[in-house]
Amino acid sequence: MLGQRIKELRKEKKLTQQELSKGIITRSYLSQIEQGLVQPSFDILEKLSLKLDCSVDTFFKTIENKDLLLSQVKKEIKTAENQIESNSYEKVEGFIQKKDYLVHKELNSYDRGILLWVHGKYYEHKKDYNHSLAFFEESITELESSKHTNEMLRSLDSLGYVHSQINNNEIALNLLNKAYRIMIYDQIQGVIRVSILVNLGIVHGKLKEYYSAINFLQEASDLNDKMGTYYKSGEIFMAMGICNMQLKRYKGAKDAYERALNFFKLSKNKYYQAGTYTNLGILSSYKKEYHQADLYLRTAINIYKSVGSKESEIMNVQVELARVYYLQEEYDKASSICHDVLQMEDVNKHTAQALELLGDICFKLSDIEDSLKHYNRAKDFLVTQSISCDHLCKKVADVYFSIGDYQKASDFYKECF
Incomplete structure (x- = not known):
């Protein structure tokens, strides 16, 4: 609407109706123009445009409803957040490409913090850890300033997890300990509490602190039982299996791995299924159950190949399989697999x-x-x-x-x- 556009441009220039109309038309006539009650001549529009430092065409450009646009951006951020939470990463691809959202000036700290977390999780999923670290760090800064504790803890937990993935385990531990202290002080419950406990368990395990790792993992499992949820249950039991295996608690390790495998089958996560079969193969090898180890490891290799996994993941299982043949003194078979690697x-x-x-x-x-x-x-x-x-x-x-x-x-x- 022409009148509304002239009014917007006048306010952007911080002019009153009296100041804009002076020497051109009366103030009351300008008021009628802005209300859409009269249609000004081209001559009047040209004089108004000179005073507003714009062209006459500017008066006729489509007016953006900024409130509506911002509302749409926030809605898209929330949708992307939900898609990340439900592991629907392929649905977030288009959203991530909208780079202009990252520099949107109208977003508040909360919405920007969530937006940055979504980007961090997307790049974490892609294993682009350098980008994910940067997004998580910025997300924490935004959410801390807006005092949204649950969302800030989620970003802090994500940052700790990524550091653990690239074996910055001391840094990961410091970040997760910070998250743990805030979680206890603010009595945070729900899946974020489970996630922090799981990641603490995994990092303690990587640092060979197996007993404390098992305690954190058991607490996470107990909390899932209390809430009636299965959040990260596969990862919990996988990590428990690894810790028990390192402590030579082979029965406990096997039970944990089998429970992990059931969860990964239910979620149809082939990648984690292959990892669990690998660990079951290594465990069987420790127990000198070589035939069973052979079956588990070959199953793992077949799954990894079926999902197009990286060579390094297949090589890991092949070395373990070669080791099984070595322990049985089948040196030709072991040697052949090593040469394949x-x-x-x-x-x-x-x-x-x-x-x-x-x-x-x-x-x-x-x-x-x-x-x-x-x-x-x-x-x-x-x-x-x-x-x-x-x-x-x-x-x-x-x-x-x-x-x-x-x-x-x-x-x-x-x-x-």
């Missing part, structure tokens, strides 16, 4: 593990030259990746000791320390 394009810690296992096989077969070659290749690789190789130095030393080269054996034993 070395043919992969991805080069990672599993490459070093395959080389180490080949060194073990050669040593068992008294092939000293090849044994040392494989051990040293594995050792050199770990050094370039800044990964400890003390155990390999000991193996090299043992080889030299076995052939009576005590000086070299001594030198490598010293390297262990």
